[in-house]
Amino acid sequence: MDERDVVIIGGGPAGYTAAIRVMQLGGKATIIEKDTIGGICLNHGCIPTVALARAVELLEMGKNAKDYGITYKDATVDFKKMMSKKEAVVRTLVSGVKQTLDAYGVEVIEATGKLISPSLIEVQLKDGTKKEQEARKIIISTGAQYPKVSFSGGVGKVINPIEALRLNEIPKSILIVGGGFIGAVFVTIFSKLGAKVSIVEESSRMLPQVDKEIVFILEKEFKDNDVKIYSKARVMNIESGKEDGLIVLINVKGEEVTAGAQYVLMTELREANIDGLGLREVGVELNKKRGILVNERMETGVPGIFAVGDVTMEHMWTTVAYFEGMTAGENAMGQNSKIDYRAIPLWIHSIPQVSCVGMTEEMAVAEGYQVKVGRFPFAGNGMATVLGQRIGMVKVIMEERYGEILGVHMIGPRTGDLIGEAALAMKVEGTLGEIAKTFHVHPSLSEALWEAARGT
Ligand SMILES: Cc1cc2nc3c(=O)[nH]c(=O)nc-3n(C[C@H](O)[C@H](O)[C@H](O)COP(=O)(O)OP(=O)(O)OC[C@H]3O[C@@H](n4cnc5c(N)ncnc54)[C@H](O)[C@@H]3O)c2cc1C
Numbered sequence: 001m002d003e004r005d006v007v008i009i010g011g012g013p014a015g016y017t018a019a020i021r022v023m024q025l026g027g028k029a030t031i032i033e034k035d036t037i038g039g040i041c042l043n044h045g046c047i048p049t050v051a052l053a054r055a056v057e058l059l060e061m062g063k064n065a066k067d068y069g070i071t072y073k074d075a076t077v078d079f080k081k082m083m084s085k086k087e088a089v090v091r092t093l094v095s096g097v098k099q100t101l102d103a104y105g106v107e108v109i110e111a112t113g114k115l116i117s118p119s120l121i122e123v124q125l126k127d128g129t130k131k132e133q134e135a136r137k138i139i140i141s142t143g144a145q146y147p148k149v150s151f152s153g154g155v156g157k158v159i160n161p162i163e164a165l166r167l168n169e170i171p172k173s174i175l176i177v178g179g180g181f182i183g184a185v186f187v188t189i190f191s192k193l194g195a196k197v198s199i200v201e202e203s204s205r206m207l208p209q210v211d212k213e214i215v216f217i218l219e220k221e222f223k224d225n226d227v228k229i230y231s232k233a234r235v236m237n238i239e240s241g242k243e244d245g246l247i248v249l250i251n252v253k254g255e256e257v258t259a260g261a262q263y264v265l266m267t268e269l270r271e272a273n274i275d276g277l278g279l280r281e282v283g284v285e286l287n288k289k290r291g292i293l294v295n296e297r298m299e300t301g302v303p304g305i306f307a308v309g310d311v312t313m314e315h316m317w318t319t320v321a322y323f324e325g326m327t328a329g330e331n332a333m334g335q336n337s338k339i340d341y342r343a344i345p346l347w348i349h350s351i352p353q354v355s356c357v358g359m360t361e362e363m364a365v366a367e368g369y370q371v372k373v374g375r376f377p378f379a380g381n382g383m384a385t386v387l388g389q390r391i392g393m394v395k396v397i398m399e400e401r402y403g404e405i406l407g408v409h410m411i412g413p414r415t416g417d418l419i420g421e422a423a424l425a426m427k428v429e430g431t432l433g434e435i436a437k438t439f440h441v442h443p444s445l446s447e448a449l450w451e452a453a454r455g456t
Helices: 013-024 039-044 046-068 079-104 181-192 212-224 318-332 361-366 382-387 419-427 432-436 447-454
Strands: 003-009 029-033 107-117 120-125 130-140 156-159 173-177 196-200 228-230 233-240 246-252 255-261 263-266 305-307 346-348 353-358 371-377 393-399 405-412
Touching: 003 013, 003 107, 003 318, 013 029, 013 039, 013 079, 013 318, 029 130, 039 046, 039 079, 046 079, 046 181, 107 130, 130 318, 156 246, 173 181, 173 255, 181 196, 181 212, 181 346, 196 233, 196 255, 212 228, 212 353, 212 361, 212 393, 212 405, 228 255, 246 263, 305 318, 353 419, 361 371, 361 393, 361 405, 371 447, 382 447, 393 447, 405 419, 405 447, 419 432, 432 447
Parallel strands: 003 029, 003 130, 029 107, 130 305, 156 263, 173 196, 173 263, 196 228
Antiparallel strands: 107 120, 120 130, 233 246, 246 255, 346 353, 353 405, 371 393, 393 405
């Protein structure tokens, strides 16, 4: 039996990044993946969702083209083709990751992994045969999944986001439970495709981590597109109805209302993939969210075993999974790396797009900071006006005394490509004054951040 330096169970973003880091540092890495390299992100999450969001963006652009003197025939949606383009994008990227792993010399075994001891893994191949794999270090990156929702009544169905990405029809109506990042993007996709969309959110607004001024603009856009938003609301019961498919009983601010929908999409709940991993036998502990408990070096309590990505049930983003993978890979190779969660940029592929890093104004005030705020509307930005996408703004939040950037929140065109500058500035403890004194290309969307920084 050959001993590898590091064996990684799970080949999603966290796992394959860890493997690459190990190889870069001169080690030998093996990934055990039971399904498809790329995990949820590439196969069933970020990439397919964004591919569909791109399709509806093109639909919008086509509609707006007449303002520029270009008239297309009436746009029609071929949903099957849209789905097959999404699948093609996924296949291209999965094959790209496979080639990269191959180029680095990472060994990939298509199998299910289970811990036997801190240095031994049971590998069950797809044909059912089992073998054992020795490892000097083990990284667990098995991700998380949506619980199976089995309810279906008449023509109605309760689905999770992964199932929503595999629909073979545009829903006539869909009720989305959870107004978080995943819920918001599905609102955009289905409402722009003509479905009757409603959303049920427990908090007083969607996207509670995003500054309320930004969310206000997003919710207004949704409402203008006939999306019904139930805030401070909870789904109490779902039963089969007649025409609409499902009848959903919702408690809205203490009052009960009913809504009909062909589909109910549950976006919020995910559970760590820990069943059958042998964690308890080896002594790996769980945290309060029933994810694997780790420290800032991504170590579990068992020497030699690390855990990274969604399986920890914290910061469940590919953006973060990559860094946790790198941190574990480095530590498995004897370095002393620590993860730093301070400036995580987030991006929601809604129309308009939302991005943020750091605190909202409310959070900063609640933390006791003397807060100063700068804002700049995209309506005042040359490039946004050229693009015909003038809705939205950039809001910067800083600490008054030293100019420390506490948060940057934006809504508007391509904000995910703009938020990186703010994240870098926060990471290097830069100030808004420094952003204000930095040349920004003209005309560009990035000038909106510059203008907002100049306004503080
Ligand atoms: C609809 C949707 C949209 C999203 N959009 C974004 C976005 O825009 N941006 C963003 O940053 N994040 C987004 N996310 C979150 C992102 O997908 C996850 O945070 C990311 O995939 C986590 O990576 P991971 O490697 O920890 O786990 P996963 O990607 O879940 O990979 C885990 C892998 O482990 C394998 N595995 C599990 N158990 C075993 C076992 N016992 N043996 C062998 N293999 C095993 C699985 O098959 C899987 O391939 C989205 C998620 C969803 C659901």
